[in-house]
Amino acid sequence: MSSVTPAIESEENPDALPDQTLIHIEKLNAWYGDFQAIHDLSLEIPKHKVTAFIGPSGCGKSTLLKWINRMNDVVPGARAKGRLAISGDASNDHAEINVLDPGLDVVGLRRKVGIVFQKPNPFPKSIYDNVAFGPRLHMKTSKSELDELVEWSLQKAAVWDEVKDRLHGPALGLSGGQQQRLCIARAIAVGPEVLLMDEPCSALDPSSTLAIEDLIFELRTQYTIVIVTHNMQQASRCSDKTAFFFEGRLIEAGPTEQVFTRPQQKQTDDYVRGKFG
Amino acid sequence: MALPKSLQNREFRSTRSGAFSERLIVISLALCATATVLITVGIIYMLITQSAGFFRSEAVTMSGFLTDTEWTALQSKDLAQAKFGILPLLSGTFRVTLIAMIIALPLGLITAIYLSEFASAKIRSWLKPTLEIIAGVPTVVLGYFAILVISPSLQLISEGAFSTFNATSAGIAVGILCLPMVCSLSEDAMRAVPRSLREGAYGLGCTPFETSVKVVVPAALSGIISAFLLAFSRAIGETMVVALAAGTLPTMTLDPTQQAQTMTGFIVEMIKSESEYGTVQYYSLYAVAVTLFTITFLMTLGGQIIRRRFKESYQ
Ligand SMILES: Nc1ncnc2c1ncn2[C@@H]1O[C@H](COP(=O)(O)OP(=O)(O)O)[C@@H](O)[C@H]1O
Ligand SMILES: [Mg+2]
Numbered sequence: 024m025s026s027v028t029p030a031i032e033s034e035e036n037p038d039a040l041p042d043q044t045l046i047h048i049e050k051l052n053a054w055y056g057d058f059q060a061i062h063d064l065s066l067e068i069p070k071h072k073v074t075a076f077i078g079p080s081g082c083g084k085s086t087l088l089k090w091i092n093r094m095n096d097v098v099p100g101a102r103a104k105g106r107l108a109i110s111g112d113a114s115n116d117h118a119e120i121n122v123l124d125p126g127l128d129v130v131g132l133r134r135k136v137g138i139v140f141q142k143p144n145p146f147p148k149s150i151y152d153n154v155a156f157g158p159r160l161h162m163k164t165s166k167s168e169l170d171e172l173v174e175w176s177l178q179k180a181a182v183w184d185e186v187k188d189r190l191h192g193p194a195l196g197l198s199g200g201q202q203q204r205l206c207i208a209r210a211i212a213v214g215p216e217v218l219l220m221d222e223p224c225s226a227l228d229p230s231s232t233l234a235i236e237d238l239i240f241e242l243r244t245q246y247t248i249v250i251v252t253h254n255m256q257q258a259s260r261c262s263d264k265t266a267f268f269f270e271g272r273l274i275e276a277g278p279t280e281q282v283f284t285r286p287q288q289k290q291t292d293d294y295v296r297g298k299f300g
Numbered sequence: 301m302a303l304p305k306s307l308q309n310r311e312f313r314s315t316r317s318g319a320f321s322e323r324l325i326v327i328s329l330a331l332c333a334t335a336t337v338l339i340t341v342g343i344i345y346m347l348i349t350q351s352a353g354f355f356r357s358e359a360v361t362m363s364g365f366l367t368d369t370e371w372t373a374l375q376s377k378d379l380a381q382a383k384f385g386i387l388p389l390l391s392g393t394f395r396v397t398l399i400a401m402i403i404a405l406p407l408g409l410i411t412a413i414y415l416s417e418f419a420s421a422k423i424r425s426w427l428k429p430t431l432e433i434i435a436g437v438p439t440v441v442l443g444y445f446a447i448l449v450i451s452p453s454l455q456l457i458s459e460g461a462f463s464t465f466n467a468t469s470a471g472i473a474v475g476i477l478c479l480p481m482v483c484s485l486s487e488d489a490m491r492a493v494p495r496s497l498r499e500g501a502y503g504l505g506c507t508p509f510e511t512s513v514k515v516v517v518p519a520a521l522s523g524i525i526s527a528f529l530l531a532f533s534r535a536i537g538e539t540m541v542v543a544l545a546a547g548t549l550p551t552m553t554l555d556p557t558q559q560a561q562t563m564t565g566f567i568v569e570m571i572k573s574e575s576e577y578g579t580v581q582y583y584s585l586y587a588v589a590v591t592l593f594t595i596t597f598l599m600t601l602g603g604q605i606i607r608r609r610f611k612e613s614y615q
Contacts, residue, residue, distance in 0.1 A: 092503070094499065094502060094503060096502075097498075097499075097502060097508075129505075130505040130506075130507065131505070133502070133503060133504065133505040134504075134505045137503065137504070138503040140496060140499060140500070140503075142496055144494070144496035144497055144499065144500040145500075146497060146500065146501075146515055146518075146519065147497075147518070147519045148518065156504060156514070157504040157505065160504065160505060160506060160510065160514070161505060206500070209500075209504065210503070210504070213504060213505065
């Protein structure tokens with residue numbers, strides 16, 4: 024394997040592995056100015072699994088997601104207290120990362136924790152340049168290594184076959200679903216361990232949505248995925264663990280199957296049955 | 301529940317009566333649009349007919365006009381001795397414009413990046429009005445600023461290498477003049493770049509500076525190039541500053557310390573001079589004006605083409 028190809032390649036069946044927590048969140052509180060968006064939230068996010076955040080609009084799902092890679096840094100007045108840590112990893116050779124540490128190398132964190140947004144946001148460049156953007160920023164690669172990495176990422180994101188003949192055409196010429204998969208390719212091209220996705224399908228048509236869901240299910244063999252979704256079927260179809268939020272608090276978290284069929288809390292039950300939200 | 305009174309009365313405005321006045325409005329709009337076309341055509345007609353008086357003269361040839369390296373329309377009273385080669389005036393315009401662009405483009409773009417991506421609301425609230433003040437300074441004031449402040453400063457720094465009237469002082473003043481235009485148009489273009497692109501860049505680990513240079517500026521490129529070309533045309537056509545500060549001697553040189561009469565500078569000088577209406581010297585000003593017009597026209601055309609090309613690759 025080439026030196027630029029991200030070095031996570033364990034193809035075991037993720038369902039067979041015991042849960043290993045990758046992201047630890049303990050007593051997290053987060054504010055926008057004086058408004059507290061997250062209250063005393065504790066949650067464990069398992070490695071190489073898909074964790075879904077569900078809950079009504081405005082309950083703090085995006086806020087929590089964006090704290091995991093410190094995207095909130097650029098929001099004026101946003102701050103957080105508590106513990107938010109990513110386990111150390113010998114194979115990726117880094118010690119535990121204290122995400123909220125003010126002295127943290129944020130650029131390094133975002134390379135390990137990639138993010139995909141609600142609306143596909145490819146840069147107004149070519150398809151190739153979009154995927155190569157991160158690698159060019161972070162590593163020294165030869166032209167052939169870069170070509171290989173771009174192809175690898177597009178293949179992982181299940182969009183290679185559709186774009187391989189127009190790599191140097193404009194990314195904005197792709198359909199919405201293709202653009203979103205391109206954005207996923209762009210995120211995995213820098214070799215992250217975690218992929219955060221904030222309602223990645225809500226701007227897409229049903230068939231593109233299914234394609235992305237299949238992709239998410241594929242990707243969890245190598246990445247830890249956290250997905251925010253409004254769509255209950257989506258959460259039950261493609262996640263292993265589900266966390267239900269309400270008004271900035273975590274109401275319930277557990278294996279997806281349990282949260283949807285035997286929720287422990289009445290609020291969760293009401294929400295997953297579509298009684299509110 | 302009963303309907304509100306206005307809906308019970310059903311006294312709606314007739315939708316037909318508007319048809320005639322609507323037509324009238326469209327016609328008068330079309331007339332206004334035609335007026336701009338007519339004005340443009342009129343200007344071109346005047347330039348061509350008047351410059352014909354110049355090119356018809358025995359003393360002038362087209363090839364001489366385009367290739368001779370001396371221009372003495374004002375200096376020699378005798379037509380037989382007058383030399384009509386446009387190159388010195390072109391080189392004067394070129395020197396002044398180049399210096400102006402060296403000042404205005406980088407400074408304007410950097411200021412725009414700062415204003416659009418980094419400045420706090422408070423800094424913006426005083427930096428933008430300051431720039432607008434520059435835009436509002438009368439060009440005649442800037443011309444005197446060039447003579448009274450820039451030239452002496454240059455002479456002081458260079459220990460007298462610059463003459464009082466020189467291409468550099470005029471170029472710097474024209475650059476200052478173009479700065480607000482470059483800055484505000486580029487800033488508008490960068491602010492129009494959607495926030496989602498910046499978030500995408502941050503998400504890939506870009507610093508704020510990398511985000512603005514690698515994502516925002518490229519995404520705003522067509523707007524930024526338009527700003528540059530507009531500033532360029534503005535600098536080529538600028539008259540008052542160069543008439544005052546660049547000197548009255550057409551010189552065929554690239555030396556920025558020397559006088560540099562520009563095309564616009566010559567036109568002003570000729571109109572002010574005692575040359576009689578109808579002489580070849582007098583008509584030469586129209587030949588210069590046609591040249592100037594052609595250059596600005598080609599710039600605008602080039603701008604359109606460049607913009608279209610960038611637009612295409614970004615859609
Ligand atoms: N940039 C911001 N400034 C101020 N308040 C915000 C900002 N972003 C989100 N909020 C508020 O924080 C709360 C949680 O928002 P968010 O995390 O986006 O909710 P969700 O993603 O679950 O719909 C909401 O009440 C929202 O109004
Ligand atoms: Mg949200």
